[in-house]
Amino acid sequence: MTLITLPQILAARETLAGYLHRTPTATSTYLGGQLDLNLYFKLELLQKTGSFKPRGVLNRMQHLSADEKARGVITLSAGNAAQAVAWAAKQAGVAATVVMPAGAVQSKVEATRGYGGEVIQTAKSLLDTCLTIQRERNLTLVHPFDDLHLIAGHGTAGLELLEDVPHVDVVIVGVGGGGLISGVAAALKSQRPSVKVIGVEPEGASAMTQSLAKGEPVHLSSVNTIADGLAAPFAGQYTLAHVQAYVDEVVLVSDEAISEALGLILERCKVLAEPAAASTLAALWSGAIKLTPGSTVVCILSGGNIDRATLKQLL
């Protein structure tokens, strides 16, 4: 299986220059002190569209042929990729259609429309619906996570992280389809093989954990977690290969631990981490990840897209 390389990630950074934010890194003396760690947070929630997703998506979009662009793109997503595809398509002057679940977070649906995307919501299989419409309308499929250009784009977050915290020992990343952790792990391990990369999945959506155990992508019949950003029902071929090659460990966390971590991040770091992002601190706070005291750790806060009503419930 092909794995992305550092030159591809560096090229992605060139492609994305000027379109995206270089997101800052924050600390919390209190949270770090409680955990006995030098704790940093990479604030991808301040990225355009409120998540890391446009890094990969825009890189994917810029590698489409003129014909593929002219036909318009389609993707499927619970939300963050939806917004990112609509936003990136607008930057690239391409029409975007996004298939989203009937119960998608309303603010993500509205934001996707706000960026000019056509949203089609369905209670049926997202993938089947997406592929049917793609054939009917002859659209270009943009995969929400299992794509090498996408993974290379996400890897740019890893480059920035290493610049900001060069002495990092451990990086913790939430795992949905696995696009972000694949890119970040490739960027880190190709430069600093000693850095440990740990993935976090919700107990109710453990596709990657199961895929690693089985040695091939596992499709879940259902998922059940508050972390909609990590609720991908299957791991990708490419992402599984990257996780197998570059990720040291994948751990599971409960929704309760995620809620608690979300509140702590909000109160102590003053930023709104959506549940997918809060899962990283949840893994430390709940003890699912145990590290040598004094380790320097970066949690990637992958996004901040959460409805006000949902937030109110979780607090």
Place this chain on the structure above:
Amino acid sequence: MTLITLPQILAARETLAGYLHRTPTATSTYLGGQLDLNLYFKLELLQKTGSFKPRGVLNRMQHLSADEKARGVITLSAGNAAQAVAWAAKQAGVAATVVMPAGAVQSKVEATRGYGGEVIQTAKSLLDTCLTIQRERNLTLVHPFDDLHLIAGHGTAGLELLEDVPHVDVVIVGVGGGGLISGVAAALKSQRPSVKVIGVEPEGASAMTQSLAKGEPVHLSSVNTIADGLAAPFAGQYTLAHVQAYVDEVVLVSDEAISEALGLILERCKVLAEPAAASTLAALWSGAIKLTPGSTVVCILSGGNIDRATLKQLL
């Protein structure tokens, strides 16, 4: 009346170097689009202790004599200055006592204790209690806002703002005692006199508005606002002089407008602005401030210290 000068603010930056964060600036395409402005937010809520306060307080602390330091310091505060004084005292190796209201935000009380400060809560007059204890214990009084070293320290936020958004037309700042707006306005007007600086007070705590009208510091018999960070019951002598000299306008906003703005900032910018900070967007969103379309505007988000329970109520 003496006003601080640019060299004093530049000197404060030297004094503070290495102790404090250089806070980033964020944008919201959505909020800016709705208001027809190029809208930026200066994220002082990411500053150490969760507010801009340590800029001024640490600068004050570093200008104390050896004797003043040895005696220990005392201040009075609803919360943000309390935390900042406790934190800055710890940096400077000085003992800190802080007089806080009986009903102070609990997380601010805990954070102040967490930084090593002794907290004395009282239902009586903060100022009287503070001055009594100061005399009894022979402590060094550090004023929470009306001090030239303090104002110079706060001005460093203005230096950063102008570096990040050099083409800024208008800067909006919440006004409690007036320390932040005094320093920021001095930093801006001494470098770019054309920049407009607008202050925002809650309707229920309009000490500066009334002081400007009367031409001298007015003491309010009571204050009533959700913006505890802006609930100072009087303007300072120094701060009033700076506002008279450098601030173009001070407007009033309702608590309802502040709540709405807090939610918008959280949802759209992914950061937790406390009510005092959200007052800046509230003034734009409610129409209290009307600007030329297309103007480049920076709202200073002065802090993010708010209880989880209070936040839940406001959402």
